[in-house]
Amino acid sequence: MTITGTYIKYYKVCFRKLWLFHHKIEMEHNSELVAEGSFIGEKSYPQRAERYREMLIDGSKIDFYDPYNKVVHEIKKSDKLEHSHVAQVQFYLYLLWKNGVKGATGLIEYPKLRQTQTVTLAEEDISQVENWVSEIERIVESEQCPGRIAKSRCRSCSYFEFCYAEEE
């Protein structure tokens, strides 16, 4: 099984989302937030295409990698900093480390907030990432779809209606 950055991000947000995503039960593309996310990723930094590479490593796609400075760039549309973003970038750094690129760092950019966040991968983070990976495998291979999380955090999720459309 190939675990990608998206798996890590969803693992940090909601196990059910992770499970549904793994089984390819995705919401259609015209969902506003999803569409906006991909749009910012594609179009925000057209001038960067020259300097940065898109890189495929162990099946994971890193959108912007700067091979000279060994920096993974990740662009997020969100209007708040989230720990799932850090986890995702740490996972990329882990993949680089596993493939012999030591000492790479990450930089998360929030164009809406005009803020950036630096990410590093320390010795102790490596076993933590490995834990995430085995946890993810256990969750997605389970027959049972995991339960919901607190509704207040679900409203902006693209699966909100999928999870909460009910009869009384």
Add this chain to the structure above:
Amino acid sequence: MYIILVYDFGQKRVGKMLKLCRRYLNWIQNSVFEGEMTEVQLKEMLHEAKRIMNEEQDSLILFKNRDQKWMDKQIVGIERQSTDDFL
């Protein structure tokens, strides 16, 4: 979101702008379009429009409305083209 879009483009670029608008909105008369669209679609369309236009010479004006029902449309003279869903 309900949009009314008007543009005034140089002759060389006006054809491209017309074609772009036709993909997203209903043509109602020369250089004027209207219709429902999402925030993302608008962003997408403006992104394309900026690539077509010469920002020194061309202009593009948008009137945005939360909902069509807050807008009272009155036509005097002939309606060049209807915008309803029944053809």
Add this chain to the structure above:
Amino acid sequence: MKQTKYLMNPGRLSRQDHTLKFTPVDEAGNEGQPRFLPVEQVSDLYVFGSLDANSALYNFLGKEGIAVHFFDYYEHYTGSFMPREYLLAGKMQVEQTKHYTFPKKRIVLARAFVEGAATNILRVLKYYDNRKTGSLADAIATIEQLMASIPLVPDVPTLMGIEGNIRQIYYRCFDAILGETFCLDGRSKRPPQNELNAMISLGNMLCYSACLGMIYHTQLNPTISYLHEPGARRYSLALDMAEIFKPILIDRLIFRMVNKRQLQPSDFRMEVEGCLMKESARKRFVQEFDASLKETIKHRSLGRSVSYKHLIKLECYKLQRHLLGIDAYKPFKAWW
């Protein structure tokens, strides 16, 4: 939300400059003023008039995920052009098949569809019973009795029998609800033998197409169904789901239009092949149908306003959750 476009008049639909162009063409072959349809805003197309189109157009519609539903001169549904599925999930397909193959799993879903249909039928009848001072009380009581037996039904054919009985009693109420202008005189299909049957046939096909259109935007396979036998029609899951929505979306629409005299006997024509709704009436009917799909209600568990069209989509989600073993499917029940 993207809109459905209805092509009521004959003409040619073509692809031009990455969007859609409709050129009306009259019987003598004269072209009218073309109209461009913004492709980004079109969800699907319903074609009633004769349509001239080429494969370049269908390739384009396929790429844009726009389905086309065709109706012939007699308002029969003749078929659909469905773009290639874009949301595929092996897991969903497997679970959907399992729930069909195992009779114990299948009957649970089949029962839910009949239960949903019956509840919504009762909702419609109770509303008119209030207005007609209790004249439908017997029918309501009988349907309630039949409904009570649904959970005990052992297999799908028996269930279909109960469903047939409920519908028969329901259709008998139509005459009481509608007064004397139109009478149903038994349900006749293909071709409908009178005005009311013509309305029901057209309405049911519109409802079926709306359900099919929504199923397409999920991972559900529209050919695997539970109440109707797969293969009863190409997209039999849409038939299952239409059962639930027909009373609310179609029958209410018919009652409203007839009682407000928006449809009159002069709007119909008897032909050898059956009863036919005249063009102007057909357009009014389809317009009213479209308006009711756009009507919104406040959804109770979501806490947001949703259109009737969107309710159909939510029904797909609930069905998916059932198939994935997340929670038991409860059919949509109108509460107003």
